[in-house]
Amino acid sequence: MEYDHILIRFGEIALKGKNRKSFEEQLIRNIRPLLQQFPDVRLQRSYNQLYVVLNGTDYEPIVKKLKTVFGIQSMSVALKSENDIEDMKRVALSAIAMAGAEVKTFKVSARRKFKPFPIDSQQLNRLLGAHILKNYKNIKVDVHEPDVELRVEVKSDGTYFSSLQIQGAGGLPVGSSGKVMLMLSGGIDSPVAGYLAMKRGVTLEAIHFHSPPYTSERAKQKVEDLTNVLANCGVNVQLHVVPFTYIQQEIKRHVPEHYSMTIMRRMMLRIAEKIARKRGALALVTGESLGQVASQTVESMHTINEVTSMPVLRPLISMDKLEIMDIAKKINTYDISIRPYEDCCTIFLPTHPVTKPKVERAIAYEQALDVEKLINKAVETTDMLTFAAEKKMESPVDELF
Ligand code: ATP
Ligand code: MG
Numbered sequence: 001m002e003y004d005h006i007l008i009r010f011g012e013i014a015l016k017g018k019n020r021k022s023f024e025e026q027l028i029r030n031i032r033p034l035l036q037q038f039p040d041v042r043l044q045r046s047y048n049q050l051y052v053v054l055n056g057t058d059y060e061p062i063v064k065k066l067k068t069v070f071g072i073q074s075m076s077v078a079l080k081s082e083n084d085i086e087d088m089k090r091v092a093l094s095a096i097a098m099a100g101a102e103v104k105t106f107k108v109s110a111r112r113k114f115k116p117f118p119i120d121s122q123q124l125n126r127l128l129g130a131h132i133l134k135n136y137k138n139i140k141v142d143v144h145e146p147d148v149e150l151r152v153e154v155k156s157d158g159t160y161f162s163s164l165q166i167q168g169a170g171g172l173p174v175g176s177s178g179k180v181m182l183m184l185s186g187g188i189d190s191p192v193a194g195y196l197a198m199k200r201g202v203t204l205e206a207i208h209f210h211s212p213p214y215t216s217e218r219a220k221q222k223v224e225d226l227t228n229v230l231a232n233c234g235v236n237v238q239l240h241v242v243p244f245t246y247i248q249q250e251i252k253r254h255v256p257e258h259y260s261m262t263i264m265r266r267m268m269l270r271i272a273e274k275i276a277r278k279r280g281a282l283a284l285v286t287g288e289s290l291g292q293v294a295s296q297t298v299e300s301m302h303t304i305n306e307v308t309s310m311p312v313l314r315p316l317i318s319m320d321k322l323e324i325m326d327i328a329k330k331i332n333t334y335d336i337s338i339r340p341y342e343d344c345c346t347i348f349l350p351t352h353p354v355t356k357p358k359v360e361r362a363i364a365y366e367q368a369l370d371v372e373k374l375i376n377k378a379v380e381t382t383d384m385l386t387f388a389a390e391k392k393m394e395s396p397v398d399e400l401f
Contacts, residue, residue, distance in 0.1 A: 001094045003059050003077045006052040007153075007160060008066065011073025011170060024050070026201075027071040027173040030235070033389070034065040046157070063166055068233060070199050071176070072168030076151065078160040083117055088124075088152075088159055089131045095150055095161040096132055096139070105142035106132065110152040117154050124152060172201030174235055179203040180313065181276035182230075182285045183268065184239070186222045186343050189287030189316055191333040192324050194230050196315035197285045204230060204237050205279055207272050209244035211348070219341035224385065229333050231387040239385045240275050244268075247374050248348045254368035257350040261295055262357040263365060264348065265304040270371070271378050273308045278379075283311040289324065290317050299356040306359050 008031075010024065028043065028050070035041050040055040041062065052062060059077050066072055079098075081091035096106060110124035119127065128150070129141055153160045182194040184206040198204055208223045224239065231237040247267050255263050272284050288296045295304070305312055316324055328334035 001079065001098065002054070002056065003098070003164075004054050004080055005078040005160060006054065006059055006062060006066070007076040007078050007162065008050040008052065008072055009074045009076075009168075010050070010071065011168070023071070023173060023176050026176045027069070030069055030071070030173050030175065031066065034069070035062065038062060046155070049155075066168065067166065068169060069173075070169050070171035070201065070233070071173035073170055074168050075166045076160075076162035077164045077166070078162035080158045080160055083114065083154060083156075083159055085119065085127065088161075089128065091159070091161050092128045092132060092150065092152070093135055095163050096136065096148065099148045099150075099163040103139060103147045105140050105146045106148045106150060107141060107143050107146040108132070108150045108152060110154070112154045114154050114156045116156075124154070128152065169199070171199035174198050174201060174233070175203050176201040177203075178283075179205065179279070179281045180283045180285050181272055181279065181281040182206045183272055183287075184208050184223055184226060185287070186219055186226070186337065186339075186341065187287065188321075188328050188334065188337040189289065189292075189324055190285075191226045191230065191287075191337060192327045192331070193285050193287040193313075193315045195233060195327070195331050195333070197313060198230065198233055203235060204285075205240065205276075205281055206230070206237060207240040207242060207275055209242045209268055209271075211245040211248055212243070214245065214248075214348075215342050218339075219343065222336055222339050222341055224387075225336045226333055227385075227387045229331065229336065231389050233331070235389045237387045237389075238279070239387060240279075241383045241385065242271055242275075242378050243381050244378065247378060250369055250374065252348060255365045258352055258354045259357060259361065259365050260348065260350050261353040262300065262303055262362050263369075265295055266307045266362060266366070267371070267374065267378075269304060269312075270307050270375050273310050274375060274379050275382060276310060283313050284308070285313045285315065287316055287324075288314045289319055289321070292321065294353040294355045297355050299358075303357040303359050303362050306362075 038057050041057050042053040044051040044053055066075060079091050079095050081087045108125045108129045110121045112121045148163045151162050180197055180202045182204055184190045194204055206227050210220050227237050227239045251260050251263050276284060290296060328337060
């Protein structure tokens with residue numbers, strides 16, 4: 001016997017009241033393309049539940065793909081029976097057999113969701129439990145810590161038996177909230193920040209500042225590869241590549257060195273905001289974590305943030321570097337991020353950046369620059385690349401949380 005269904009549980013979406021329907025629909029839109037390569041598989045929806053009907057297809061590659069989809073809390077691989085006690089007994093035995101020979105203890109957890117069915121949950125637990133004990137000699141009941149919990153859900157269309165629960169990625173379906181602009185460097189942090197933002201349902205675009213010839217083509221390739229990984233978690237991701245050399249040279253020429261980083265970040269933020277507005281994004285996302293480096297002190301954030309009225313989301317704000325690295329490894333961005341090519345910031349980085357920059361000083365130093373003109377020129381010469389979500393077929397994220 002083979003598993004014939006995958007039950008998909010929504011988790012948090014279920015709490016969304018009136019919005020629930022649109023959340024569910026978005027989730028379905030995100031799942032469908034992943035199932036396209038399995039011609040016999042069908043996606044079915046009823047009440048609280050979404051099912052994948054396997055029709056003979058192996059469940060493992062499908063579960064692997066579904067584990068990357070935000071909005072899925074958990075999944076169960078299941079066998080279906082008729083709502084008939086004899087058929088249910090038969091399928092219960094198969095479900096236990098499929099749980100493996102090493103199973104020594106079990107427990108039945110029945111839920112009669114379809115009330116017209118004449119046997120209630122407690123009676124089902126007893127009946128099915130007794131039937132399993134009668135047929136398998138080496139197995140015992142343990143209601144506290146069983147090797148296998150056989151979940152039995154009686155629904156109007158049939159009863160589902162599952163002994164295998166799989167954790168999903170959690171979060172909300174990508175596309176169920178608005179659009180944000182991720183400031184994506186080639187480092188470890190910002191791709192993780194983008195991933196965590198997507199986990200909460202946003203659609204993502206990314207912006208990257210590069211400084212040729214100080215930064216190489218391979219540094220840009222790195223950012224493209226990172227964007228591709230992010231596209232693998234959701235829907236299409238656009239990457240805006242901003243030529244930043246001229247601005248950095250202007251800063252180097254006109255701004256005292258210890259403030260150059262602050263001014264550079266302020267310029268980045270202004271340009272990011274402008275492109276975000278053009279693209280209909282309502283917030284910026286960065287990989288900043290409080291206190292990690294000179295530009296990430298509260299004072300520094302305050303002075304840099306002063307140039308924009310757009311919300312700046314910082315999903316990593318309270319995380320330690322090790323925690324961030326851990327997620328980066330899980331989502332397959334770590335190996336790309338540690339490729340050794342220079343970032344535009346590292347090249348122009350002052351040796352002693354100010355850790356508590358003042359807004360007034362920053363504004364004063366900017367008098368030496370034609371800020372408006374620099375921004376407009378950068379925006380006009382920005383390139384946009386598209387990373388298609390379909391590529392996620394080839395490289396889904398392995399394991400999430
Ligand atoms: P990351 O690991 O993401 O590079 P970081 O620890 O190196 O972060 P900073 O260099 O202070 O920290 O950068 C802070 C944030 O500013 C980054 O997380 C990113 O969101 C943004 N940022 C930095 N450099 C760039 C860049 N070249 N293009 C786009 N965004 C950038
Ligand atoms: Mg960096």
